[in-house]
Amino acid sequence: MPPAFQDLQVSLLEHLILYSHVGATCYPSCLVLFLRSIKHTSLSPLYLTFHLVLCISQRVASNFKLLLSLDWSDVAAVLVLPIFRYPIELHVGQWGTTALFVDLVSSFEQNSDIKRLLGDGKLRLIHGPIKGLP
């Protein structure tokens, strides 16, 4: 863990809102480490609203197929952290191609923890366009 994030004390924190873009840039795996470092003295779980933006242009989509499937384990690792209140909202915005979304869903179906969260209604997958983008 980066030393900068050890034992963050945020006793009143109730709600985490995360935005992460996948495709055009790289997913920051350090996010999991950062979230683990949050010490929750109030003991109450956090609300999580996770906006996952799948942004890849049509122009590079065909080339990008070569890289699929992506490793979605960092996304899954965030969702199964034992610090969140259910249901977790995962908003999946999409721009340019459905390939990333299909790959994400496929990955989730193979992850037993995520599959259980979805089945129990503890994870709400909300798929839609990215606000402000065509």
Next chain:
Amino acid sequence: MIPTEIVDHIFSFLHSNQEYTTLKKCSVVFPHIIHRLLYSQISFSIRFGNVNSHSLPDETTYYEGTYLVDPTEFSLVLNDHPHIVNYVRGVRIIFIRMGSSHPYLATLPLVSLVASILSNLSRIESIALIAPCTCSWSALHPELCTAFRNCLQLPSIKAVDIGSYLDNFPLTALEDCTNLRGLQLYCGFSEGEGISTSPYPRLRSLRVDTSTEPNFTRIISWLKSNTLHTLSFRVAQFRHFSKIRPLIEACSHTLVVLDLDLGFCELL
């Protein structure tokens, strides 16, 4: 005769649907009701550069939920209806680039006019300065800078938005803003000289990004007022991610909502 409440409701509906052109036409008959609605939230567009390449069509009357008004036209309206200055609660100043020209060099008369209008608005609660291309605060017209800074010092000011590509905005301009609660700094900013001893601003909501090398020393000193409820942090580069810790620590006893946008992170 339709009761005033019903008329008010109809015009409020038009306003919420951004039917500004219709409202303007109706203002001839119902000036007071409509002026209060129409000019409550306004945006001034300052277009510069090649006037033949429009980045916004001429018929555009709104910008992010506010009435987009031409400064010259608004000045004329003020001449006929000076009471309108009391209705204005929110102002956005938007530089709209039409080429590669420089805002300081290209639009002196219009910028001076906007500065003059700003100096008459004494009841605004929110103010925003939006630049579409990288330009430095020091390159803006001095009259506009002065008028903008004077607005920041108004006791009515509650929210300030500086973005998106403005650089070198002086944080010292925000000190002593006694009632400022919401601050969005999607811009480059400068710390200024000296250590802050002001108890203000007492922020409840703060949005910052790290598009430039950020130094949060002065902002952290503001957060010691223990009032911050929501912190939004947009990361431009991975190495800036660690800068979030001192911000969180400074408001650790009050922070309720943490909003992290890692969309611009470059890890590899």
